[in-house]
Amino acid sequence: MPDTRPVQDSRISAADRSDNFSDLHPPLDRHEALVEADRCYFCFDAPCMTACPTSIDIPLFIREIQAENPVGAARTIFEQNIFGGMCARVCPTETLCEEVCVREVAEGKPVKIGLLQRYATDTYMARATTHPFARAASTGKKIAVVGAGPAGLSCAHRLATLGHDITVYDARPKPGGLNEYGIAAYKTVDNFAQREVDFILKIGGIELVQGQVLGRDVQIDKLVDDFDAVFLGIGLPDTNDLGLEGEDAAGCIDAVDYIARLRQAGDLGALDVGRNIVVIGGGMTAIDIAVQTRLLGAENVTIVYRRGKENMNASVYEQELAQTNGVVIRHWTRPVGLTRGDDGAINGIGIEKTGLADGRLVGTGETMTLPADQVFKAIGQKFDPAPLGALGIALEAGRIRADATRRTSHDKVWAGGDCVAGGEDLTVASVEDGKIAAMSIHAALMG
Ligand SMILES: Cc1cc2nc3c(=O)[nH]c(=O)nc-3n(C[C@H](O)[C@H](O)[C@H](O)COP(=O)(O)OP(=O)(O)OC[C@H]3O[C@@H](n4cnc5c(N)ncnc54)[C@H](O)[C@@H]3O)c2cc1C
Numbered sequence: 001m002p003d004t005r006p007v008q009d010s011r012i013s014a015a016d017r018s019d020n021f022s023d024l025h026p027p028l029d030r031h032e033a034l035v036e037a038d039r040c041y042f043c044f045d046a047p048c049m050t051a052c053p054t055s056i057d058i059p060l061f062i063r064e065i066q067a068e069n070p071v072g073a074a075r076t077i078f079e080q081n082i083f084g085g086m087c088a089r090v091c092p093t094e095t096l097c098e099e100v101c102v103r104e105v106a107e108g109k110p111v112k113i114g115l116l117q118r119y120a121t122d123t124y125m126a127r128a129t130t131h132p133f134a135r136a137a138s139t140g141k142k143i144a145v146v147g148a149g150p151a152g153l154s155c156a157h158r159l160a161t162l163g164h165d166i167t168v169y170d171a172r173p174k175p176g177g178l179n180e181y182g183i184a185a186y187k188t189v190d191n192f193a194q195r196e197v198d199f200i201l202k203i204g205g206i207e208l209v210q211g212q213v214l215g216r217d218v219q220i221d222k223l224v225d226d227f228d229a230v231f232l233g234i235g236l237p238d239t240n241d242l243g244l245e246g247e248d249a250a251g252c253i254d255a256v257d258y259i260a261r262l263r264q265a266g267d268l269g270a271l272d273v274g275r276n277i278v279v280i281g282g283g284m285t286a287i288d289i290a291v292q293t294r295l296l297g298a299e300n301v302t303i304v305y306r307r308g309k310e311n312m313n314a315s316v317y318e319q320e321l322a323q324t325n326g327v328v329i330r331h332w333t334r335p336v337g338l339t340r341g342d343d344g345a346i347n348g349i350g351i352e353k354t355g356l357a358d359g360r361l362v363g364t365g366e367t368m369t370l371p372a373d374q375v376f377k378a379i380g381q382k383f384d385p386a387p388l389g390a391l392g393i394a395l396e397a398g399r400i401r402a403d404a405t406r407r408t409s410h411d412k413v414w415a416g417g418d419c420v421a422g423g424e425d426l427t428v429a430s431v432e433d434g435k436i437a438a439m440s441i442h443a444a445l446m447g
């Protein structure tokens with residue numbers, strides 16, 4: 001007899017789940033990498049390099065791959081971006097380096113820069129027994145980093161390379177930030193996030209202290225007193241609400257929380273998955289939760305987004321990824337109400353068509369109800385200023401204000417990544433922030 005329960009675990013077989021959550025972009029083998037490297041024109045003033053937020057010398061590392069020196073290519077990458085392995089997996093290259101590659105512009109077929117970067121960095125991590133860099137002589141300076149995500153660990157690594165001693169405090173049980181708890185499972189398989197953290201820590205001089213919450217277990221004024229400088233890379237811990245009645249009912253779920261559970265699940269079959277799922281949002285998180293619940297076996301997954309395709313934060317490539325996985329995207333619709341069954345749990349969502357009037361988004365009054373056993377909220381995350389205490393660190397647009405060197409309004413505190421105003425909310429941008437802050441801290445401490 002068919003199982004008609006709306007929300008259940010193990011909707012599909014373990015074998016299908018394992019297939020569904022295998023590598024989204026399988027790595028290139030040696031021959032494929034050499035063929036792909038041959039496609040590069042090694043442009044002078046390469047546009048791909050300018051488009052990379054961490055300014056990796058892309059033509060140089062591709063030339064090194066072509067010369068059968070993938071380890072040298074990896075060093076070239078790591079010099080600019082110590083998270084080169086993760087960025088090769090998660091960067092939206094279609095809107096960064098590959099979008100401007102001259103072969104994309106001329107032929108609509110860019111050099112596969114992301115996959116070549118992965119080939120080089122994976123080869124390095126598989127072969128090399130040592131870290132690519134050596135630490136400078138000790139400076140005797142101590143720096144506290146709060147947050148072991150891409151921003152915090154990039155900052156810590158660069159500072160450690162320069163000879164400083166770093167203590168990293170993080171609230172979660174494992175380091176890596178959203179690399180470990182947020183990125184879609186099929187982008188980073190085989191525990192890569194933890195393997196990469198282990199690789200980064202091999203530089204030495206970095207002490208990781210997990211399970212320490214700033215504002216609860218450690219206080220910022222104490223860190224400022226005890227250390228020569230402090231870097232904050234604490235991300236965005238809160239999710240925006242829909243503002244609808246019934247939002248706290250069973251079945252209305254924070255997408256980021258669910259993805260964190262999915263990433264930590266020993267058995268994906270133990271996760272509750274609805275038959276009919278509605279996702280509210282238009283960014284990477286919305287696409288990721290929609291695709292992953294489909295891959296877990298949900299029958300109907302619909303993304304509800306209030307504006308058009310071109311307004312979505314998710315790239316066209318990501319939208320197509322969702323659609324090829326059977327996700328329906330309803331543009332120009334917004335949620336207007338949640339409906340609940342006798343058990344109090346969500347069983348549907350009212351949506352309204354939207355349009356523009358004098359350039360403003362308005363409801364058209366045309367409504368309908370979609371069946372939904374689970375409604376996922378993916379309408380953006382927000383910063384929590386509480387951990388900053390009474391130090392008087394200035395905010396801007398609800399996040400920390402930092403200058404071009406990532407120094408905050410407090411002269412001993414720097415910040416970077418998602419928690420800072422004006423950023424791009426991408427892994428690679430957070431890595432760059434950490435690097436810039438580290439160089440600024442070094443300059444400030446060493447004169
Ligand atoms: C679901 C999802 C999918 C994404 N997918 C992609 C993608 O495919 N590609 C891409 O480029 N970007 C993606 N992003 C964005 C990317 O993950 C972030 O931009 C990036 O991780 C930000 O790095 P960060 O170091 O600033 O913050 P985080 O990665 O959030 O790390 C912050 C760290 O600070 C710690 N922390 C927070 N508060 C405290 C406190 N009070 N005390 C101590 N520690 C604290 C946290 O535990 C965490 O370890 C995604 C984001 C989400 C939510």
Ligand code: SF4
Pocket residue numbers: 039040041042043046047048049058059062100101102103111113
């Ligand atoms: S733009 Fe394309 S072809 Fe030119 S150097 Fe970059 S990857 Fe090579």
